[in-house]
Amino acid sequence: xxxxxxxxxxxxxxxxxxxxxxxxxxxQVTMMFWxxxxxxxxxxxxxTANQGSEATYESGFVIDKFPISRPNLTFSTLTVSNMSPEDxxxxxxxxxxxxxxxxxxxxGTRLTVV
Amino acid sequence: QxxxxxxxxxLSVPEGAIVSLNCTYSNSAFQYFMWYRQYSxxxxxxxxxxxxxxNKEDGRFxxxxxxSSKYISLFIRDSQPSDSATYLCATHGGAGNMLTFGGxxxxxxxx
Numbered sequence: 001x002x003x004x005x006x007x008x009x010x011x012x013x014x015x016x017x018x019x020x021x022x023x024x025x026x027x028q029v030t031m032m033f034w035x036x037x038x039x040x041x042x043x044x045x046x047x048t049a050n051q052g053s054e055a056t057y058e059s060g061f062v063i064d065k066f067p068i069s070r071p072n073l074t075f076s077t078l079t080v081s082n083m084s085p086e087d088x089x090x091x092x093x094x095x096x097x098x099x100x101x102x103x104x105x106x107x108g109t110r111l112t113v114v
Numbered sequence: 115q116x117x118x119x120x121x122x123x124x125l126s127v128p129e130g131a132i133v134s135l136n137c138t139y140s141n142s143a144f145q146y147f148m149w150y151r152q153y154s155x156x157x158x159x160x161x162x163x164x165x166x167x168x169n170k171e172d173g174r175f176x177x178x179x180x181x182s183s184k185y186i187s188l189f190i191r192d193s194q195p196s197d198s199a200t201y202l203c204a205t206h207g208g209a210g211n212m213l214t215f216g217g218x219x220x221x222x223x224x225x
Contacts, residue, residue, distance in 0.1 A: 001160070004157075006157075041217070042202060042215045042216060042217045042218050043158070043202070043213075043215045045212060045213075048212075090157075092157050092158070101146050101163070101165070101206075101208075102146070102148055102160055102163045103148070103160070103204070103213055104160060105150075105157040105158045105159070105160075106157050107156055107157040108155075108156065108157040110155060
């Protein structure tokens with residue numbers, strides 16, 4: 001299994017500001033995934049981040065709101081821009097195992113926007 | 115209709131009980147099935163992973179997949195208060211495919 005470190009683990013932010021979440025993996029991986037988990041809800045995929053190319057966003061998510069960087073095979077960042085209270089969620093970084101079948105998750109970033 | 119349906123619970127059981135958690139799915143192309151455990155304020159932890167139909171056992175946990183009825187189950191024997199968490203089923207159709215999650219079932223095991 002992969003060891004995934006996310007920072008920060010939690011934050012309280014003012015509306016209108018931006019927060020960048022970092023995800024570090026202990027091994028090189030082709031694809032990294034960013035999910036959002038709203039309170040009491042399941043996981044929703046935001047985007048897939050591939051090294052060397054632009055991220056692929058799911059329906060309902062746009063690059064201007066959630067810009068993603070993937071500078072190398074072990075690191076990615078997700079920025080939540082111009083935040084509103086509706087952005088209060090847990091944001092999770094994920095990678096696939098070596099067989100590209102099972103997924104592993106970081107501990108998540110609990111974001112509260114006030 | 116959601117692609118993966120899961121009863122949200124909460125499911126409350128006494129310590130030592132056998133717990134049965136279930137999901138149904140609609141896409142016959144799904145072949146890989148996972149169960150995740152998520153404690154409050156933590157990320158999901160991969161608990162069980164199975165491919166196609168059949169059973170897989172790991173300690174007190176048994177995962178069961180019935181592709182003919184599109185039904186997946188997780189059984190927990192001798193449940194413990196430390197098993198209290200939200201359990202998420204997830205599935206996909208092949209290597210590298212996007213995961214589809216159920217809504218999660220909240221389990222409470224009371225001492």
